[in-house]
Amino acid sequence: MAYRWTNDLTQADITPKAAYLNRRQILAGTIGLGAIGLAGRANAQELEANTLEEITSYNNFYEFGTGKSDPAQNAHQLVTSPWSIKVDGMVDNPGDYALDDLLAGLSVEDRLYRFRCVEAWSMVIPWNGIELADILNKVGVQSGAKYVAFETVVQPENMIGVQRRVLDFPYVEGLRLDEAMHPLTIMATGLYDEPLANQNGAPIRLVVPWKYGFKSIKSIVRITLTDKEPPISWNVANPREYGFYSNVNPEVDHPRWSQASERRIGGGLFAARQDTLMFNGYPEVASLYDGMDLSVEF
Amino acid sequence: MAVSQTINRALRTLPAWTIYIVGALYAVWQFWLALNQVGPYLVEPINVLERAYGEVGLILMVVGLMVTPLRQWAGVNLIKFRRAIGVTAFFFVLAHFLVFAILDVQSLERVWTEIVKRPYVTVGMASFLMLIPLAVTSNNLSVRKMGAASWRKMHKLTYPAAVLGAIHYLWLVKGFQLEPIIYLVVILGLLSLRMKWNRARVAA
Numbered sequence: 416m417a418y419r420w421t422n423d424l425t426q427a428d429i430t431p432k433a434a435y436l437n438r439r440q441i442l443a444g445t446i447g448l449g450a451i452g453l454a455g456r457a458n459a460q461e462l463e464a465n466t467l468e469e470i471t472s473y474n475n476f477y478e479f480g481t482g483k484s485d486p487a488q489n490a491h492q493l494v495t496s497p498w499s500i501k502v503d504g505m506v507d508n509p510g511d512y513a514l515d516d517l518l519a520g521l522s523v524e525d526r527l528y529r530f531r532c533v534e535a536w537s538m539v540i541p542w543n544g545i546e547l548a549d550i551l552n553k554v555g556v557q558s559g560a561k562y563v564a565f566e567t568v569v570q571p572e573n574m575i576g577v578q579r580r581v582l583d584f585p586y587v588e589g590l591r592l593d594e595a596m597h598p599l600t601i602m603a604t605g606l607y608d609e610p611l612a613n614q615n616g617a618p619i620r621l622v623v624p625w626k627y628g629f630k631s632i633k634s635i636v637r638i639t640l641t642d643k644e645p646p647i648s649w650n651v652a653n654p655r656e657y658g659f660y661s662n663v664n665p666e667v668d669h670p671r672w673s674q675a676s677e678r679r680i681g682g683g684l685f686a687a688r689q690d691t692l693m694f695n696g697y698p699e700v701a702s703l704y705d706g707m708d709l710s711v712e713f
Numbered sequence: 714m715a716v717s718q719t720i721n722r723a724l725r726t727l728p729a730w731t732i733y734i735v736g737a738l739y740a741v742w743q744f745w746l747a748l749n750q751v752g753p754y755l756v757e758p759i760n761v762l763e764r765a766y767g768e769v770g771l772i773l774m775v776v777g778l779m780v781t782p783l784r785q786w787a788g789v790n791l792i793k794f795r796r797a798i799g800v801t802a803f804f805f806v807l808a809h810f811l812v813f814a815i816l817d818v819q820s821l822e823r824v825w826t827e828i829v830k831r832p833y834v835t836v837g838m839a840s841f842l843m844l845i846p847l848a849v850t851s852n853n854l855s856v857r858k859m860g861a862a863s864w865r866k867m868h869k870l871t872y873p874a875a876v877l878g879a880i881h882y883l884w885l886v887k888g889f890q891l892e893p894i895i896y897l898v899v900i901l902g903l904l905s906l907r908m909k910w911n912r913a914r915v916a917a
Binding site: 468472473481483484534536554564579580581582652668671672673678680681683684685686687688 | 747748750753754755756757758759760761762816817818820821826827830831832833882885886887888889890891
């Protein structure tokens with residue numbers, strides 16, 4: 416590993432609980448004063464975390480329905496304990512790991528990340544997680560491995576969306592090995608120092624902050640090291656619209672909508688749009704894609 | 714036919730303008746909920762309000778298309794409400810467009826880009842444009858001026874407008890979702906019912 420990512424945003428940047436609980440009233444007040452359109456045109460560095468309520472009640476988790484509030488309504492049925500993760504493919508220590516065993520001895524870090532959905536909305540989320548590289552190093556990646564594949568749990572009787580076959584479940588995702596080993600890439604187990612809510616992908620999910628949200632696969636039960644590019648669910652469903660890389664890129668539009676701007680969740684009915692940043696504002700990953708035409712390999 | 718008679722009798726005393734009042738109150742109520750971020754509007758009120766207005770517009774178009782088949786096949790007569798249903802549908806589609814343009818996309822230039830570049834917006838816009846002359850001529854004076862035959866001919870625009878509205882919905886969702894497919898199937902079903910019925914009448 417060339418370096419470990421150091422968080423230039425600290426706990427101090429995270430809004431205190433009392434303040435984020437009150438933010439809606441403050442915003443409502445601002446709007447009342449006629450500041451419509453001025454609020455929300457924020458400097459990219461001024462990150463204010465979304466409230467826990469926002470993060471846990473507006474989700475895409477199609478296994479629990481396609482509506483944004485469906486996961487919050489239905490995900491309580493997910494059984495997250497006991498939880499084990501199958502690690503297989505080109506690894507030195509394959510096996511079915513109990514979650515605690517897989518993470519034992521690894522450090523959980525606070526990461527305040529932007530989160531940009533492919534649907535052109537975004538949030539800022541104070542994750543708690545472990546660098547994926549630490550986990551991969553623990554299981555031992557073999558030299559020929561080039562990709563990491565992930566799989567979401569399927570509990571058909573507990574997941575109403577699975578029965579409706581909106582996508583071809585289980586949901587699968589994948590990263591190139593260098594993306595997976597990048598220090599920005601984490602496996603989140605919590606946010607706001609509380610365990611992940613089921614609708615956020617409990618008990619453990621991927622977070623790749625420079626890619627569209629659907630890459631950050633939830634409720635992971637399998638990690639496979641492979642030498643071939645693994646299939647990913649949205650690409651299988653619609654290859655014209657969703658590529659393997661799916662890096663946040665304001666210059667490459669989704670065929671059905673623009674990706675040039677986004678709406679930060681939490682601004683209310685008069686929230687202004689803001690410009691989307693290349694790699695979602697994480698330029699340190701640009702070198703991973705040197706020499707690639709990102710409009711072709713989108 | 715006892716049920717249809719009861720329904721007809723019950724509706725006889727209900728004035729058509731009730732539809733406008735209920736429609737307006739519902740639209741304002743939803744806007745108020747969105748403004749205060751209540752219930753479904755808790756987190757992302759703009760998108761949810763946009764969809765809510767659009768969906769009511771589509772539902773009312775479907776209800777409008779049901780009036781004739783209901784009379785023909787079930788003996789239920791809603792004809793006196795049809796104009797109000799259609800005009801209210803138009804107002805919801807207009808509200809849907811305004812939320813899209815002002816609150817969602819937020820600039821005229823981007824609205825134009827969206828209409829030109831995104832097929833599902835193009836289709837929705839076409840549906841909206843078709844509804845405009847229909848709403849403008851939904852009054853007795855226009856019927857008299859245009860003549861009943863040509864007025865009726867022009868108002869057949871509701872058929873493509875409804876189909877395009879359903880396609881617009883189907884086209885904007887991600888993955889395989891049932892709801893927009895149901896709308897499209899119901900609309901096509903209602904239209905095919907009409908075609909058969911017309912043919913039967915011609916044959917007779």
